[in-house]
Amino acid sequence: MLRTLFSPRLVGLHLLVIGVLVAFILLGRWQLGVFTDSGHPRAAADPAPVALTDLSAPGERVTTDEIGRQVTATGTYDSSAQLLVADREPDVAAPGGRASSGAGFWLLTPLNLADGSTMPVVRGWVASPDDPAVDVPVGQVNVTGRLRPPDQSDAVQRGGALPTGQVATVSTAELINLWNGALRDGFVVATQQTPALSATPVAVPAPAVGAALTWRNLAYAAQWWIFAAFAVYMWFHFVRDAVRSNDPESQPET
Structure with missing residues (x-):
């Protein structure tokens, strides 16, 4: 055999x-x-920045196609209405849970545009409310960043009330009651600014598409x-x- x-x-x-x-x-x-x-999700086409006022209008919801788009905007910051978004890392991960070691604050500042509308802008991240970068630039600014959808107002469950001037989420529904003017939906995470950004830039992903x-x-x-x-x-x-x-x-x- x-x-x-x-x-x-x-x-x-x-x-x-x-x-x-x-x-x-x-x-x-x-x-x-x-x-x-x-x-696996793959990188989508990343068009050149477009003027925010050309992409959407006040009162319109941020659409799926607009999320992650690079936008530009020119206006003046309202320093009196700036808020600190608590318990955030310098990224745009979805909020959740209690504050962790190293968590700080996003600087959320209303940008008043020439058409009378207001756009929430995350100017960066700071570890402490006493950081000098909290100070808001005076005069006209040119901002380039990525458009993000608003957080859900109940996305974060906290054990107690936040101090005055702090919020837990970037929620259009909540900001309408805190800021004046025609508020635009969502928020812009600034990646570049003139004058230059002073806070730690917040990382924001480019748009991706599912497959x-x-x-x-x-x-x-x-x-x-x-x-x-x-x-x-x-x-x-x-x-x-x-x-x-x-x-x-x-x-x-x-």
């Missing part, structure tokens, strides 16, 4: 099947990887592995027939 299994013809068959199995398994894994990666899973690639992966199983099945039958044909005991008596 061993002599038959290791005959030149069957050795060639063994090597061919091993090569086929390796190739088919790797092809299946490749298609599975394509299927898995297809569901649908490509089920066809999963089917291709299963197909390659079925081919591999079929190759093993055929190899087994070829080897079995070869062994039987060379086994005297399996030959019919004459």
Whole structure:
């Protein structure tokens, strides 16, 4: 039996099947990887900055297509109405939970535009309300940043009331009751400013789009592995027939 299994013809068959199995398994894994990666969000087109007043109008909701867009705005800050958004890291992660070690404040300042509307602007992050960067620039400013949707007003559950001048979320519904003027929806996270930003910039992600899973690639992966199983099945039958044909005991008596 061993002599038959290791005959030149069957050795060639063994090597061919091993090569086929390796190739088919790797092809299946490749298609599975394509299927898995297809569901990951990917970077969307990031158009050049557009004037905020050209993108939307006061009273309009921020749309999905507008979230993450780079916008520019020119106006003056209202220092008397600035708020500190408590328990925030220097990023735009969704709020939640109690203050953690290292959490500070976003500087949320109303920017009064020439058309009479007001846009909430996050000018940066500070570790303490006593940070000198809290001071608001005087006069006209030019701001470039990314547009973000408003937080839900109940997104953060706190154990007690915040001090005067602090809020837990950047909520349009809440700011309407705190600020005067025609308030625009959402808020702008400033990335550049003239005069220059003095606080730690808040990291804000570029827009991303979700992707649908490509089920066809999963089917291709299963197909390659079925081919591999079929190759093993055929190899087994070829080897079995070869062994039987060379086994005297399996030959019919004459």
